[in-house]
Amino acid sequence: MTNKYSVEQLIKNEIKKRGAICFGLIDSEGLTEQEAAKMAKEADKAGVAAILVGGSTAMDQLELDKVVRAIKKAVAKPVIIFPSNVNSVVPSADAILFSSLLNSENTYFITEAQALGALLVKKYGLEAIPMAYLIVGEGGAAGFIGKARGIPNSKPEIAAMYALASQYLGMRFLYLEAGSGVISHVSSQMVQAVRKVYDGVLIVGGGITKPEIAEELVKCGADILVIGTLLESKDGRKLLSKIVNAAESAKAL
Numbered sequence: 001m002t003n004k005y006s007v008e009q010l011i012k013n014e015i016k017k018r019g020a021i022c023f024g025l026i027d028s029e030g031l032t033e034q035e036a037a038k039m040a041k042e043a044d045k046a047g048v049a050a051i052l053v054g055g056s057t058a059m060d061q062l063e064l065d066k067v068v069r070a071i072k073k074a075v076a077k078p079v080i081i082f083p084s085n086v087n088s089v090v091p092s093a094d095a096i097l098f099s100s101l102l103n104s105e106n107t108y109f110i111t112e113a114q115a116l117g118a119l120l121v122k123k124y125g126l127e128a129i130p131m132a133y134l135i136v137g138e139g140g141a142a143g144f145i146g147k148a149r150g151i152p153n154s155k156p157e158i159a160a161m162y163a164l165a166s167q168y169l170g171m172r173f174l175y176l177e178a179g180s181g182v183i184s185h186v187s188s189q190m191v192q193a194v195r196k197v198y199d200g201v202l203i204v205g206g207g208i209t210k211p212e213i214a215e216e217l218v219k220c221g222a223d224i225l226v227i228g229t230l231l232e233s234k235d236g237r238k239l240l241s242k243i244v245n246a247a248e249s250a251k252a253l
């Protein structure tokens with residue numbers, strides 16, 4: 001990872017160049033450094049623009065730091081922390097998605113964890129990318145741990161309200177999260193409704209398992225798709241480059 005450009009700028013340049021991009025998400029929990037490096041290399045080969053490292057129940061900060069270091073050694077792309085709590089802040093990453101879970105019922109996940117972690121982000125010299133995080137539907141582990149009041153997939157207008165509020169609050173990225181490994185991804189209608197009002201970088205993740213889904217979500221306005229669970233199996237990893245290509249060509253339609 002070069003220091004010439006900020007990670008945020010690099011991401012925005014990639015979106016401009018490729019239309020839409022994918023991030024590979026690696027859950028550090030229980031992974032050896034070798035396994036993480038292998039997954040990152042394969043994701044890199046498939047064409048992801050960056051590697052996110054996180055996991056709603058990953059609590060071991062030392063393990064996370066080791067995994068991030070191993071990934072950084074293995075690939076030249078940005079390695080970005082996708083935090084679940086204060087202990088996700090590790091020095092070895094290039095940046096952190098500095099997130100507020102706007103639809104949590106617990107203020108800890110909206111502003112308190114952020115206050116507790118902020119000085120550490122500064123101390124480690126991590127680039128903080130301001131991001132609104134919205135849980136859609138039941139939200140898998142992220143929804144449970146984050147005590148989210150999930151936005152029903154059938155109510156896109158509620159997501160649009162939050163999206164516009166996040167823009168007015170200055171958050172330059174917005175992540176619509178259906179939850180890792182869920183069966184129903186964020187609906188096309190919801191992505192469309194959010195895109196209509198939100199000018200920042202729109203990330204969509206959770207349950208994206210086929211190129212057709214990727215194509216549809218990008219056509220509706222997603223800039224970045226996050227793919228996690230597929231990276232965990234050989235067959236899934238085979239699909240990844242197809243998903244990356246589908247996302248990239250969809251924007252051009």
Ligand code: 1GP
Pocket residue numbers: 025142177178179180181182204205206207208226227228229230
């Ligand atoms: C989870 O949105 C991400 O935070 C990725 O979801 O594991 O379903 O790809 P999957």
